[in-house]
Amino acid sequence: MNIVRPKKKLGQHFLRDQNIARKIVDNLRGPIPDVLEVGPGMGVLTRFLLQRPELNVHVVEIDTESVEYLKTHFPELHNKIYSHDFLKWEARQLPELFSIIGNFPYNISSQIFFRILAWRHRVPEVVCMVQKEVAERISAPPGSKTYGILSVLLGAFYNIEYLFAVSEQVFVPPPKVKSAVIRLTRNPVEELSCNEALFFQTVKAAFNKRRKMLRNSLGEKGLELPEPFAEKRPEQLSVADFIELTKLIQNLKKTENGI
Structure with a gap:
């Protein structure tokens, strides 16, 4: 299998710019060795993750065609390719602590963030590409018109950094919107002082x-x-x-x- 067909129903837009892929991976900074890539597709980020010897890379992918591609082209992943829906998966195969990285499908990015919030005690760092509008909303300060639910809920447990914007022209197929990369780093808050x-x-x-x-x-x-x-x-x-x-x-x- 040489290529995976992007599937509209899964919101797949495959990044083809290797420099941007490397830049995204380089922004994963934390000391936690285990990292989970969400929706790797054809492995544009996976390739650079595997070049970092300090990382223990796991991937979760709902698309069976992508799973077969990854098994063929990344044999070093061995049994660390999980063919599951991330939104329903319990990640019991993973260690207690793991970082998350990925080019999140636009149509479910908010749901992914709510899943990360549910796992906030396990996930110290997240580096992800999402729709630019969503990235701006999440990283917006109080008083901004784009400040909203995820700005507050994620901001309660994570420090949020807007890293850089990404043109729609570096994807196959090109989405109709621009993208941006953000980083979430767990703050010291273990529990809120309220219900x-x-x-x-x-x-x-x-x-x-x-x-x-x-x-x-x-x-x-x-x-x-x-x-x-x-x-x-x-x-x-x-x-x-x-x-x-x-x-x-x-x-x-x-x-x-x-x-």
């Missing part, structure tokens, strides 16, 4: 009605937000603000329930 499930719920609820003030987007019957949060919109709140807001909601609900 984490309520934190996730609060952030999502606030941004689902991002044009409304928080008293309207988060206010429930009998639950009135006090200042300074009531008159603010979600993009005005930092991660620390959302943590404080979550604590406040937690206490208000306890009071409401007579606890």
Whole structure:
């Protein structure tokens, strides 16, 4: 098998620029030896990962045609090619700690990030290429129009760096949008100082009605937000603000329930 056909239903756009592939791999900095590549396709990143002797490379790929290509062209991967859907896979074959790298399919990139959040205690570093708009949204600071759910949720547990943009012309087939590479590095926060499930719920609820003030987007019957949060919109709140807001909601609900 000399080539894998890109499949539209899988959102496949194969990077063909070797210099960009090397640059992406070079941005994987962490000391963790085990690295999981998500959706390697024909192995444009895999080739450079395998050139780094300090890395123990694993790959997960949903496309069976790509899996056969990888087995043929990268025999050194041996039994470290996992033919699974990353979004449903439990990664039990991997060590406790592993970094993640990949050119994420645009159509499921948000779902991949939520999966990474679920594994945040196992994943100290992520280097990935995504749609440029998504990269800008994730790395946006509070107050920005593009600041949103993933900016806050990922920012609670990772330091986020926007690295560089990538032209659509270096892919086969070319996507209709530009791409960009970002790096996530785990911060020291082991647990938030609030109810984490309520934190996730609060952030999502606030941004689902991002044009409304928080008293309207988060206010429930009998639950009135006090200042300074009531008159603010979600993009005005930092991660620390959302943590404080979550604590406040937690206490208000306890009071409401007579606890």
